[in-house]
Amino acid sequence: MTSEVAEDFTPEQVARGRALRRAQLPAAIGGRLAGLALLLVLGLTPGGAWLAGLFGDGWAARILAGGLSLVVLRTLLLLPFSAWVRVVRARFGLVTQGWAGWVLDVLRGLLVSVPLLLGALYGVYALAGTGRWWWWAWAALGAAVAAVVLSWLAPVLLEPLFNRFTPMEPGPLRDALLALAERDRVRVREVLVADASRRTTALNAYVSGFGRTRRIVAYDTLLTTAEPREVELVVAHELGHVKHRDVLRGTVLGAVGAAVGVCVLAAVVSWRPLLGAAGVDHFSDPRSVWLLAAVAAVGSAIAGPFGCAVSRRIERRADAHALELTDDPAHFIAMQRRITVANVGDPSPPRLLHLLFGTHPTAVQRIAAARRHAVTA
Incomplete structure (x- = not known):
């Protein structure tokens, strides 16, 4: 244990945070890998095309079958990993909800995600089916608009579904x-x-x-x-x-990212070798929905660490703002200690793990920033 950690946390607190991290890491990483593997196996083989044809050969039926099979199979695959993480967190006193409530939350999530996914798929394949080479431009514009609308509506319509x-x-x-x-x-x-x-x-x-x-x-x-x-x-x-318009900037960046992502996806999923592996002749065939999901998942995995780096920078700026607004580094440090201990966090996780998945500075880094503020203020 480094001197920075020992200065603010007891050995028992540090050991407890590290024990939780180690206990839930296999489930968290395992779930990510299993979800990606499912998408790659069914997206890069005719298996996904077969699933999308279960409801018949009609255009709408293929989208419905592809979208539902995508959500249902992925949810069923990831449920054991989510339950594993929940059991671990319950062992550390972080879970108060019963299993029935947890299942209800899963169902609520599906009630939100399924219509959104199906709406997006119907829009994308309707545009792709026009045969116009520039269909992807309209799809990109639609993705950008959807990102903005969801960002505005989420606090009013979605948050109340999960909390009172x-x-x-x-x-x-x-x-x-x-x-x-x-x-x-x-x-x-x-x-x-x-x-x-x-x-x-x-x-x-x-x-x-x-x-x-x-x-x-x-x-x-x-x-x-x-x-x-x-x-x-x-x-x-x-x-x-x-104050720094992070929500607005995040919405704008999300809209731009969604638009760019759609353009990249459109280019990649039109590549003949991938279409051949997926068992379809052209992307406008809705049986390519699993291929689309697989490519999107790979892109998301690649972009993940970069997104985490941006998030950490934004969080450091918000910390600095809090210190400037309150000029109370002592209580800021006390707050960081309390939250870390109450949330059973690791004050200083392994560097590589933090670079790959950390969305906030570590507790040790945030406390050190508060001490620097106290000296320079």
Whole structure:
């Protein structure tokens, strides 16, 4: 254990965080590899085309069969890995939800993802079936618009499907959070409390929505565990994302990324050797849906570490904003300690693992940044 870790965390806390990481890593990595393998096996062989033809030879029927088989088989394959991670996290006291509630959440996820996926597939194959060489341009535009619309609607329509939100009771903490947003010149409509405790003991807060729908959301677990000043520091970090327009930039980048991704996919899935391996003559045949998913999965896996690097940079900037807004590095450090311990996090995970999958700076890095702020302020 390095001196930086030992300065802020006890050996027992460090050992517990590392034990959780090691216990759930095989399931997490195994699930990723199994999901990718399924897509490659059925996307690069006639197996996927056969599944897409189960409902008949009609254009709409092939899209329906391909999309449903894709969602159902992938979900069934990944369920054991998700359950494995859940069992591990429950052993460390991070899970409060029963198995029935977990299954219900899975079903809710399917009710959201299946219509979205089928809508996207029908749109893509309708355009590809026109025979025009520029069909991919309209598909790219549609993907960009969909990314923007979903980003705007998610806080209002999707979040309430998985959590209940209640207004925070009037009092000193609510007043302090609203005053913090006002001092930061960020307009928020309200302060809400999410009933996260019915699923987990983990601590968190966030700011969601745009314009009139923007609100501060705090986990009830955070409010019952952390000191009020620490809650303010968490919210100050989230306000940093708003102040630097991270949500807006993320939406724009997501739209651009979706458009570029569609263009790349259109080029790759039209490559004759891949179409031959998938057992189809041309991409406009909806039986190529598994091939499309396989290529998209490979692209996502390649882009993943780059996305994590961008995310870590954004999170460091939000931390700096929180320190500048509050000028309270002592409570920032206390907050980082509390969240790391409560969430059973590893304060300093292996470097390679962090580079590949880490979306936030490590706890040790965030605490070190707060100490530097204290010296230079």
